Structure formats: structure tokens, C-alpha cells
Amino acid sequence: MSAMPEAAAAPPLNRPRSLTDLFVSFTLLALQGFGGVLAVVQRELVENKRWMSREEFIEEWAVAQIMPGPNVINLGIMFGARHFGWRGAVTAVAGLITFPLLLVLALALIYAEFASNPHVAGALRGMGAVAAGLITATGLKMIPALKKNAMGVPLSAVLGVLSFIAIAWLKLPLAWVLIVLGGIGCVMAYRRLA
Template sequence: MSLPAPDAPELAQAPGAPQGPASLWVLYLAFNRLALQGFGGVLAVAQRELVERLGWLSREEFVETLAIAQVLPGPNVVNLSLMIGDRYFGLRGAFAALAGMFVLPSLLVLSMAALYGSVAQHPVVGNALRGMGAVSAGLILATGLKLLPAVHRNSMGPVLAAVLAVATVVAVVWLRVPLPWLVLMLGGLGMAAAWHGLAQTAERA
């Protein structure tokens, strides 16, 4: 008597690999929690929630998925939610993650926008917003520093990745290169370098 074959997801799940959400409801609640914490920018919270707390993505997977989300049209974290939802539950997962990002947070933001109109001229409100802007910048910087170790395992290698990062900063801050040209030039160069690195790795294997 032959034993029944294990399910495909169990075969694909390697030991120590990131575990995905157990259900659509869990996926919805996770992105709802993420969005509610992310006033002023969700990126820093997304890395902490999806990689560190939930363990749905490894650090390298998060960096790679975020890179694709940055290139696609639209807000990067919205694109990220769609890709992660689709990865685990297909189209239903994409809609569940998107609903978590937008439904309740949108109601809160609209309510706060209406409230802000009545207190916008108060000096305390202006100072509070400036303080929150500094905190948001610090969170994004801290997230970038946390993700730096993932660069060492990138197919391009840390040196070329650092060169592209510096070139991007120079092009944006000092040269004022428009975003479409920046994506085409440095983005295209990065993709070509990654493709070459992957080909070399495959040859060695």
C-alpha cells in the first residue's frame, strides 16, 4: 500500500524558509496593522512587520520585492502588498492585502484630514508635523541600514551595489536627473549587472 503524496506547499517549503500567512484574514489583518502604523510612510514598518515580526519574507526577498515595487507605477508599498498577497493566495490574496492597506486607514485619514482643517493654524500642530517628518526620515534611514547586509548576497556584489547607490544619490540630489531617465540608465545598468552575476553563478554551479 503506497503512502499518499505530501501536498505541494510542503514540498516547496524548505527547512528554515519564511512561513506565509495562514489565511486571507491573517493577510488582511497584517496589512491593516502595517498601514495603521505607517503614517508618514509605511516602508520602515513594512520591513519590521513582514521580515522581523511575521517572518513571511527573508531580508533578501524583501529587498528584491521592494526593488520591483519601486520600479512599477504607483506607491511602492501598495505594489508590495499586491505582490505578497498574490504570492500566497493569488488574486484573492492581492485584493485582501490591498483592502488591509486601504479600507480602515482611508477612513481614519479622511477623518483626520477633516480635523486638521480646523487646527492647521495652531503653532503646536505645525511643530508636531515637523517632528513627525524628522521621525519618518529616521525610520527610513534605519530601515536602509538594516537591509544593508542583504546586499552582500546580491548577485551584483556589494561593491557594484554601493557604486550604483552613490550614483543614484548624486543623480537625484545634485544632477536633478528625471526619474524616468534614472530608472532607464542606472536601473538598466543594475539589471544587466545582476543578470551577468546570476549567469556566472549558474556556470559555476
Template structure:
């Protein structure tokens, strides 16, 4: 019996987009799947399926995307594209996220105009709002597991989330106040914990 010695394998390299075209097509397909928001789909595709990001990287990038002006998912696409291919990658990912939805929304606007006041159309659009809220909640629940590794710990993260919900949903404060106020508190607490 001939036994050969085990060969050493190179460390497994993290998956990444293969080209600008791959980046553009991937974000175009993501954009076409999103009705009422693509955040849930982006998280599933980029973290679970393509593995371009870890759960922690996704949450960190998502946090940055949310505090930047503009649509969150577009900001996220720019961050990811820029990470892998610099400015051309950021532009390719952004174009993928915007081009087809823009063309579709223009077509829908043309078709929608004559039927805008039809009761069935109005009810269908209201129902889509509930679907969008459900997608956002489902994504939030999926991301909770990453808080276990957050330097602040689960209790502080939940407390900051609850305060933000109270400020925005109940007190109806403009988003800028809880964003910078609670954001500063969260950053300061994380800095203190990490400094130890």
C-alpha cells in the same frame, strides 16, 4: 531502559498567511503602525516576526514594488497577497493596507481643517517629516546586510546607490532617468555576472 529510534520529521514548511482574513488583518495592523511610511515596519513584521519572506525575498519584492507606479508599500502588499492567494490575496492585502488609513485620514482632515494654520500644528507636522526620514534611513541600514549575497557585490551596489543619490538629490533629475538608466545598468551587470 527503553530507547526508541528517532523518527524522521517532515521538512519545516515556511510560514505563510493562513487565510485571506489573516492577510487582510496583518496588512491593516501594518498600515496602522506607519507614520511617515510603513516600510521599516513592514520589513520587520514580514521578515523578522512573521517570516513570510526572507531578507532576500523582501529586497527583491521591494525593488519590484518601487519601480511600479503607485505607493511602494501598497505595491508590496499586492505582490505578497498575490503570491499566496492569487488575485483574491492581492485584493485582500491591498484593502488591508488602504481601508483603515483612508478612514483615519478622512477623519483627521475634518478635524485638521480648523487648526491648519495654528503654529503648534505646523511645527508638529514638520517634526513628523524628520521622523519619516529617520525611519527610511534606519530601514536602509538594516537592508545593507543583504547586499553581501547580491551578485553585483557590495562595491557596485554602493556605487549605483551613490550615483542615484547624486542624480536625484543633488542634480535634481526626475526620478525616471536614474530609475531606468541606473536600473538598466544594474540589470545588465547582474545578467553578465550570473551568466558566468
């Protein structure tokens, strides 16, 4: 009974108004994503646009991560297809790559000219710390959604810590970590839901 008032209290989710809205939104999303777009995608799609709930985002991001290719492209394909079919999938991907590609080509030409400058090299190393901070902040924002996870917070936390240890400290291949720990997570969630 307590789940009913929470669901009723949550405002309904929005959806993209048109293919143009989808294209422009994904273009702006991609242009903000220096050093990785996870933080930007979550903020824009869940918090600002309200096109997805936090739980939907986590589920779709998990699927996007286990598929081959860039995570945000996979998410764009799934999101665009859900709202506009194949045209939405193509539009979302076009939004993600068109202007960023032009920008990267221009920056590559500029970087080729100034790559030997130690100030430029130092600035790029500093951006690595910013990217790590963005990813950490997004991970922390996703923690409240674990309360609704079928496995519960403790088991989800254990799998998260094991994944971190396997990838960051043991330097195991990501594919194996996804297969083993992801498989364990799927089986445990399936058993709890059954």
C-alpha cells in the same frame, strides 16, 4: 559547500494562515506607517512575521518601486497574489487602504479645524525628521543582504551612492534614474549570473 549549512540553519519562512490573517496584518502594517511604511513593512514581513527573507523583500521592493503606483500597494498585490491568487491581492490592498482611509478622512476634518495653529504646523514639520530617520534605518538594515547580491557589495554601493546623488543633489527625475541606473544594475547582475 558553505552555502548549504547556512541554508539549512535558517528556519523556514512562514506564510499567512488565511485571507483574514493577511487582511489584519496589512491593516496593522498600514496603521503603523505614518510618514512612509518602508521601515514598518520590512520589520513586519521580514523580522516579525517571517513571511519573507531579507533577500526576497529587497527583490520584491525593487520591483514594487519601478511599477507605477504606491510601492507598498504594489508589494501587497505581489505578496497577496503569491499566497492566495487574485483574492490575496485584493485582500492585501483592502487591508492597506480601508482603515487608514477612514483615519485620514477623520484627521483631515480635524486638521481643517486646527491648521492655522502654529503648534500643529511645528509638530508636522518635526514628523518629517522622524520619517527620514525611519527610511535611513531601514536602508541600513538592508545592507547585509547585499552580501548575497550577484553584483557584490562594492558595485551595489556604487549604484546606491550614484542613485542618491542623482536624486538628492542633482534632483534628476526618479523615472530617469530608475531607467538608467536600474538598467545598468540589471545588465551587470545578468552578466555576473551568466
